[in-house]
Amino acid sequence: MKVRYAKLFLLLPLIVGTSVSAATKEILFIAGPPSHGHLEHEQKADAMVFAAALNKLKGFHATVSENGWPSDPSLIKKADAIWIFCDGSDKHLINQGEHERQIADAMKRGAGLMLYHYGTEPPAAALHKEFLDWTGGYFELNYSVNPIFEADFQTLPKHPIANGVVPFKIKDEWYYNIRFVEGMKGVTPILATVPPASSLGRKDGPRSGNPDVRSKVGQSQVLMWAYERPDGGRGVGFTGGHYHMNLANDNVRKVILNALVWVSKGKVPASGVDSAITQDELMQNLK
Numbered sequence: 001m002k003v004r005y006a007k008l009f010l011l012l013p014l015i016v017g018t019s020v021s022a023a024t025k026e027i028l029f030i031a032g033p034p035s036h037g038h039l040e041h042e043q044k045a046d047a048m049v050f051a052a053a054l055n056k057l058k059g060f061h062a063t064v065s066e067n068g069w070p071s072d073p074s075l076i077k078k079a080d081a082i083w084i085f086c087d088g089s090d091k092h093l094i095n096q097g098e099h100e101r102q103i104a105d106a107m108k109r110g111a112g113l114m115l116y117h118y119g120t121e122p123p124a125a126a127l128h129k130e131f132l133d134w135t136g137g138y139f140e141l142n143y144s145v146n147p148i149f150e151a152d153f154q155t156l157p158k159h160p161i162a163n164g165v166v167p168f169k170i171k172d173e174w175y176y177n178i179r180f181v182e183g184m185k186g187v188t189p190i191l192a193t194v195p196p197a198s199s200l201g202r203k204d205g206p207r208s209g210n211p212d213v214r215s216k217v218g219q220s221q222v223l224m225w226a227y228e229r230p231d232g233g234r235g236v237g238f239t240g241g242h243y244h245m246n247l248a249n250d251n252v253r254k255v256i257l258n259a260l261v262w263v264s265k266g267k268v269p270a271s272g273v274d275s276a277i278t279q280d281e282l283m284q285n286l287k
Contacts, residue, residue: 024059024060024061025059025060025061025080025081025261025264025265025266026061026062026063026078026079026080026081026264027051027054027060027061027062027063027079027080027081027082027083027260027264028062028063028065028070028075028076028079028081028082028083029047029050029051029062029063029064029065029083029085030047030065030068030069030070030082030083030084030085030086030093031043031044031046031047031064031065031066031067031068031085031086032067032068032084032085032086032087032093032119033067033068033086033087034067034287035087036242038286039243039244039245039286040242040243040244041085041087041117041118041241041242042244042285042286042287043085043086043287044064044066044067044285044286044287045244045282045284045285045286045287046085046116046241046244046247047064047066047083047085048064048284048285049247049253049277049281049282050062050083050253050256050257050260051063051064052281053253053257053273053275054257054260054261054273056275057261057273059266060261060264060266063075068086068093069093069096069097069099073102076102076103076105076106077105077106079106079111080111080112080264080265080266081111081112081113081114081234081260081263081264081265082103082106082111082112082113082114083114083116083260084113084114084115084116084119085116085117085118085119085241086118086119087118088118088119088120088121088122088139089121089122089123089124089141090123090124092119092121092122092123092127094122094127094130095122095123095126095127100127100130103130103134104130107133107134107229107231107233108231110231110232110233110265111233112233112234112235112236112262112263112264112265113134113135113233113234113235113236113263114135114235114236114237114238114259114260114263115131115135115138115235115236115237115238116238116241117173117175117238117239117240117241117242120135120137120138120139120175120178120237120238120239121138121139121141121144121175122138122139124141128140128179132179132180132181133229134229134233134235135227135235135236135237136180136181136184136186136187136225136227136229136235136237137178137179137180137181137187137222137225137227137237138178138179138237139175139178139179139239140178140179141206141207142206142210143177143179143210143212143213144175144176144177144178144179144207144213145175145176145177145199145200145207145208145209145210145213146173146174146175146207146208147173147174147195147199147200147201147202147208148171148172148173148174148199148242149171149174149195149196149198149199150169150170150171151169151170151171151172151174151191151193151195151223151240152169152193153167153168153169153191153192153193154167154193155167156190156191157188157189157190159188159190159226160258160261160262160267160268161190161226161236161255161258161259161262161268162190162255162258163258163268163269163270163271163272164254164258164269164270164271164272164273164274165251165254165255165258165272166251168249168251168252170240170246170249170251170252171243171246172240172241172242172243172246173240173242173243174195174223174239174240175223175239176195176213176221176222176223176239177212177213177216177221178221178222178225178237178239180222180225181227186227186228186229186230187222187225187226187227188225188226188227188228189222189224189225190222190224190225190226190236190255190259191222191223191224191240191255192220192221192222192223193220193221193223194218194219194220194221195221197217197218200213200214200217223238223239223240224236224237224238224239224240224255224259225237226259226262226263234262234263234264234265235263236259236262236263238256238259240252244282244286245282247277247282248277248279248282250275253275253277254272254273254274254275255272257272257273257275258272258273261273
């Protein structure tokens with residue numbers, strides 16, 4: 001009996017150590033300054049919805065930088081995952097000051113990165129390789145397009161981000177013909193559909209159409225993806241998100257919350273991350 005107690009005593013530090021080392025996942029939301037019209041590109045309000053849901057989830061803590069890049073660099077240094085929704089192209093927040101270096105450093109230590117809607121579009125001549133390295137894909141001017149249409153997601157992959165998500169339809173400004181890493185190595189399509197031919201009804205332009213995308217009419221296009229980086233880090237791209245009120249849809253919230261848990265290397269519940277939201281809650285924190 002004494003021997004059994006002795007063995008148990010020796011195991012206690014291991015048991016306690018395991019409990020103490022199970023650190024809370026820190027999720028940092030970076031919401032760009034206001035842009036677009038009412039209930040469109042509600043960067044802050046969207047971030048607040050997701051952060052509130054994650055803060056109810058055991059083992060997660062979410063912080064929102066409400067109107068641009070966080071002034072406290074320690075928030076980026078300690079984040080297990082970073083979510084960015086901001087104006088893209090030359091206005092992209094990562095393309096300013098020391099921001100690129102801060103994100104690069106976070107990626108080197110294994111942090112995850114989720115780029116959301118316009119945040120998937122880097123400048124015309126910068127950050128292309130970086131976005132590929134960090135998230136596996138990006139919106140490329142004169143190649144990708146940004147039409148508004150109802151996407152019909154009839155099937156979902158066997159992937160933690162799809163846990164608990166069922167087929168659904170929703171109208172949004174969906175980006176497609178995304179530029180992905182060669183051979184899509186490490187990329188798993190999460191939301192994919194065949195866009196209607198009418199989504200290319202505009203004349204050719206930087207975001208409206210081009211010969212390459214027109215040659216692919218009738219083909220399935222990836223609108224959300226997960227990326228497992230060669231260095232062990234994770235990335236996610238979500239091209240929807242134009243309309244704030246789409247967050248009333250349970251499947252939309254769930255697939256995004258699942259992605260945030262996954263990209264931070266957390267364990268996604270088998271039924272997905274549950275959340276609920278009222279109309280009044282959706283109307284809070286608007287620009």
